[in-house]
Amino acid sequence: MNYRNLGLSGLLVSEFGFGAGTFGGQGPIFSAWGQANLAEAQRMIDLCIDHGVNDFDTADAYSNGVSEQMLGKLLGLKRQDVIISSKVGIRLQDGINQGGYSRGYLIAAVDASLKRLATDYIDVLQLHQFDSMTSLEQLMSTLNDLVRSGKVRYIGASNFSGWQLMKAQSISQQQGYEKLSVHQVYYSLIGRDYEWELMPAQHDQHIGAVVWSPLGWGRLTGKFDREHAIPQQSRLHETAQFAPPVNQERLFAVLDVMNEIALETQRSIPQIALNWLKTRPTISSILIGARNEKQLIDNLAALEWSLTLEQLERLNRVSAVYPPYPYYPYWNGQFSEKNPTLVSSQFIHTN
Template sequence: MEYVRLGKSGLKVSRISLGCWNFGSPTPRWGKPGKVTPEDSTRIIQAAVDKGINLLDTANRYTGGEAEEILGRAVRGMRDKVIIATKVHGEVGSGPNDKGQSRQHIMREVESSLKRLGTDYIDLYQAHGVDWETPLEESLRAYDDLIRQGKVRYIGCSNFPAWVLTKALWVSDVNKLASFVSVQPNYSLVNRTVEKELQPLCVDQGIGMILYSPIGGGILTGKYENAVPEGSRGYDEPGVAEKARKAQAAVAQLKAIANELGKTPAQISLNWIIHRPAVSSAIMGVSRLEQLEDNVGAVGWKLSDEHARQLDEAFAEW
């Protein structure tokens, strides 16, 4: 496994990280339904750690909080070997303060996450979106207090547009508050929007990018070539299937490079993305150990400049 600093922070994270969003109950109290049983989830988490993956990403909202509970149990006895990243923002109840990033909600939810995770600190606490109703200074002062209390080590954000992240960095700077060290955007060969504004900002300010959906919801594995497999992301989300249809020619080029190098399409697309500017880690979502094995094969080597250029051109419109 390869490790790099998370942005300009001193924290070192694995190039490939494990996402826990689909671990747990198919009928959660809130959030998206889980697809992987607690037993299989535990095996996947522990196998990932054995392979050197140290960044494990979850959120308070995933499968009604069960994803955090599963992660906490799975890493018991090896807490010092892993970087636990979780999030706050999404709706976790029906009350008026059961979502967002008010001081009230942040302070309450961090305690709930700590309890579910079975730990006394969170390595990376992330704002899971922009709260348009709460002043940034209020949220950042709450995060700063959590760091001072030792309950949180670093803070990051997810799904922040470049201008909001810029404003947040400025608020932290002028008020001498802890600032975001990372941002978590959707970035892959079939979703390159971040290259216009967010990525240049991260390069300039030393913000580490932790990517979700780095293989485009499965599009970049090539599994949508002939049909939409039942149970796949595209089966549940028609938008993914439509994007897969439009990307067929580009994916064919990806598969040709994979065949030439003796790699899988997923390994090629992951290798391309983890070596992009400002990228610290790419989160893989897996439901089977075989997928974990495949994705880890994206680390320890680098595409040639020529192959990277071919991919860049094939997916230029995305």
């Protein structure tokens, strides 16, 4: 296992982290993600630790807190040897103030997570989404207080836009508050929007990226291609309302190249998707979630090998999309009418 810096925090996280969203299986969304029971979850945690995984990610919203409960219970004495990342911010109850990032709710949410996780500190606390109803000045002040209290050691965000991320960092810089060390983002071979704005912003601010859904919401599992349509009973249909849309022809073109490389390497489609992400700039850790031990073993096997430069270039070309204004570099001749979809920024080429 390789370990990478989490921004400028000084914290080293494993190249692959484990996403515990499949623990518990409660509710219409998270039951579609996975329904691992205690015995299955214990085997997966032990397998991860045996492979050097030290980063375990969860959230208070996952299965209404059951994911946090299971993770805390099953880590047990190993808790001191691992990093627990959790997220808050998604509404869990109907009360008028039971959501967002007001000072009272945020502190109460962290206390509740600590209780479920059976620990007295959260290594990395991340804001699950942006809250436009709470001032960032107050939010960053509250997060700073949580760090100073010892309940939280590092802070981060998830699913922020570039301006939201930068405004939060600027406030912390001006006020001497704790700054964001991590941003959890969606990034995959069929979802490269992260590269347009967030990647260069995080590079500039030394914010580490933790990637969620590296298999494109299940589209890059190897189960589907031109000849095998997504079945109606697939969990993709359960979660599709939350997934970013993907052009079918582009998806099949990417899968065509991935299948070619799978034959060349005798490796699985998920392993190819994970290997591509390992090479991308700003990435601190890639979260692998698994419904069962078999899937986890296959994903972890991506640690054992690497794609060639030629294979990476083929994947880069077939998965690239023309970025929107103002991100396309129309002034430097990088794009042309004959070759409009190379890469989305010079930053990706030069790092």
